[in-house]
Amino acid sequence: MASDGVHDLTSILSSEGRDFLIRNNGDQVKVSSLIGKNVGLYFSASWCPPCRLFTPKLAQVYKELASKNDFEVVYISSDRDELSFKAYFSKMPWLSIPFADSETQKNLKLLFQLTGIPRLVVLDANGKVSTDEGVNLVKKFGAHAYPFTSDRKKQLLAEKEEEAKNNQTITSLLVSTSRDYVLSNDGNQIPVSKLEGKLIGLYFSMPHHEQCDEFTPKLIEAYNKLKEKEENFEIVLICLDDEDEDSFKEAFKTMPWLALPFKDEKCQQLKLYFDVSDIPAIVIIGQDGKTSNPNAVELVKEHGIDAYPFTPKKLEVVDECPSAKLELQSPKQTHLFISARDLVIAQNDGEVKVSCGCDGSKNKDEAKQDDEETCKEEKEETCKEICKEEKEETCKEICKDEKEETCKEEKMETCKDEKEGCKG
16 A cells, blocks of 8 residues: 555656656756655646646645745646646646656556545655545645644544534534424424524434334433423434434334434534434533533433433432432431341431441450451441342341330230231
């Protein structure tokens, strides 16, 4: 592969009896003068409409980079005759291989596996290919793409993505050049502008996908409840199936929300933009148009509308609820008698503490260090055993002991009834 090796400019751009390149005014420039520079090999032709559109853009970038004095372009022609070559080359401010040297042109096309034009292959100062996607880089980023390396491309894409997110709105996300609406499941077109100022869930899904089919009913339930509460919330389906339109229509009829049209260009763009790798996924867009949660599926699964508005901050709140309920339901004091050690679990003012009586040794000032260590170790081991193996049995004993203790203080008829309740 040409992209894997290091290329000697003198070898690939010269031929027997020629060690120079030409300008459009006829001047000759030694190939050796390009050594140490970044060199763009521009494959193009006058008869190619995309080439004619791109050449002016490349010429503008070339002029902007001229002051650096470390970048040059060489035209490799695919023109059909010399007259066409001269007319086209007259609009280019860079160098060219002479039209008559068809052998060198052919060798370069084979070396860089030319399959279409226009194409811009950029070699770095050492002769290694920086990119063979020079055309796209120039189109997207202009002179900012220089020196056209993969690292520079990644940097520019990251900057562009960051800029897009900073300026993100629901309109910028959902509107395309040919469409400014979304669809309801009865076929009506709803202007995207009506979604501005709402909390939006972008639901990435596919019909007949097992996980999606399991999650969608839960999402419908949550959606309907939020609508009953008149929350300012909407969902837009982003269908990632671009093959089966009938399945899309069938599935969409069961959904109470909106959708992008089937096979809309924005579907795949949004998948890439939000880096959706697994489905189902639901991206939450805040009322300001910014992303508030990259995926709220687990929130909806575990907490339903209690997790609304489905932000990470709300997750912290709902995750505290089970702990709070457990504290409220915990008994004030429970005794567990295991292996001659008394484990006391006590709740005081909402705080749960575990202590070990250790046969009363903690109440004696003269308790030995090794007894305390033994207590600690046995307490930890006992707790593990309770949780892992004896949870159910222990709970039965607690229930039984406490009920029997209560019975001693009440009437025998009440005792009998409560014991039966405990066993049930």
